[in-house]
């Protein structure tokens with residue numbers, strides 16, 4: 001008896017794959033091989049002893065087994081085991097006779113997509129989107145503006161002029177390149193380290209300053225801490241510091257966009273710390289099941305305040321979690337503006353065109369302190385911070401690329417920096433002088449009819465200010 005197991009196995013699989021009619025294994029004397037047959041069975045073929053039906057249920061006949069008795073039987077059973085499937089909700093599952101646990105980690109970590117190397121030179125064979133001079137120069141302008149805004153507002157906080165600040169240092173490419181690849185109709189659900197997205201969309205430096213100073217011209221009427229920006233006009237939902245709450249909001253809004261048949265998606269940003277919340281997991285699962293057009297953008301910057309990622313999870317970062325929830329995912333170099341631009345543009349196309357969520361994990365580093373309330377040198381080595389700040393700076397990398405294209409010069413750099421610096425100082429001076437919002441505003445805009453406890457609090461505040469006017473700034477005096 002000549003039994004060619006490999007050949008038989010291969011043919012069986014090919015037949016199953018092509019889903020053509022029924023599959024039979026017929027016995028031709030001493031040579032066994034599979035054939036497919038459709039109904040009715042051709043006259044010249046004997047009905048096979050062993051066959052698979054369309055739903056691949058296997059009937060192994062005794063006669064067939066006896067023909068290939070002995071050592072070949074076990075091998076054959078393995079073949080059958082492998083191709084026998086359980087028709088389970090969600091898809092067919094193959095059986096195996098091998099007891100094998102899934103490994104807790106892949107042999108190799110998921111690769112990181114990049115277009116530019118650390119010297120700003122395109123890597124060979126990169127399949128990035130082409131960006132023209134105008135967009136590239138605006139991207140660079142905004143990255144520099146974001147850097148300068150961070151350094152000047154940070155100093156203003158140190159001088160006691162504003163109460164709090166938080167920078168995006170090291171994450172400028174994530175901010176600007178992702179924003180550049182989106183459409184203004186796409187709704188943004190930010191964490192708090194994405195001011196650059198708003199900058200790209202046209203929020204003015206004066207508006208940033210008004211919010212940080214909490215003055216009368218601030219959209220939020222001074223009711224939020226500095227950097228909690230929000231702008232209806234720019235489709236940028238107001239920052240909420242409660243980590244990760246924005247992720248599920250983005251999924252709900254994406255589902256609404258889909259129901260309305262809009263040509264837009266939602267994008268939510270969050271840090272690695274945000275993925276350690278239940279909200280993240282619920283949001284990913286919900287989005288996958290409801291097929292919501294949302295882009296989950298994780299800025300994996302290595303730290304959640306003083307907690308390193310090694311104390312947060314044992315998975316290969318965040319990207320692998322997408323697959324666990326049935327969400328298409330990619331890992332990108334978060335300090336490479338071109339890689340981010342390309343990945344976001346592709347993700348947007350998939351989210352809207354195929355009505356599905358997409359997860360992007362951008363590998364980066366929080367090169368500044370968490371906020372003005374933090375000193376990160378207390379929990380991480382200074383040389384590590386410096387290496388990321390200098391060797392992996394996303395802004396200078398992008399600058400090298402536009403320079404090598406002949407789109408940028410030293411003069412342009414000088415002019416940009418001095419002009420933006422002037423505008424920022426001016427914005428701060430103006431914002432500082434604008435009156436604070438009326439104190440009565442504290443109690444407005446939430447309830448149509450304020451509840452009794454809120455009215456009580458307002459009365460109490462009025463009485464306290466009247467009794468101790470010296471303890472309150474002049475703009476807190478009544479009538480309010």
Ligand SMILES: Cc1ncc(C[n+]2csc(CCOP(=O)(O)OP(=O)(O)O)c2C)c(N)n1
Pocket residue numbers: 193241242243244270271272273274275299301303304305366370
């Ligand atoms: C629900 C909740 N838990 C804890 C905090 C305190 N907190 C503020 S920021 C932060 C770290 C978040 O880290 P990550 O999400 O990685 O973002 P990053 O600051 O690194 O950009 C924490 C724990 C909070 N604001 N909200």
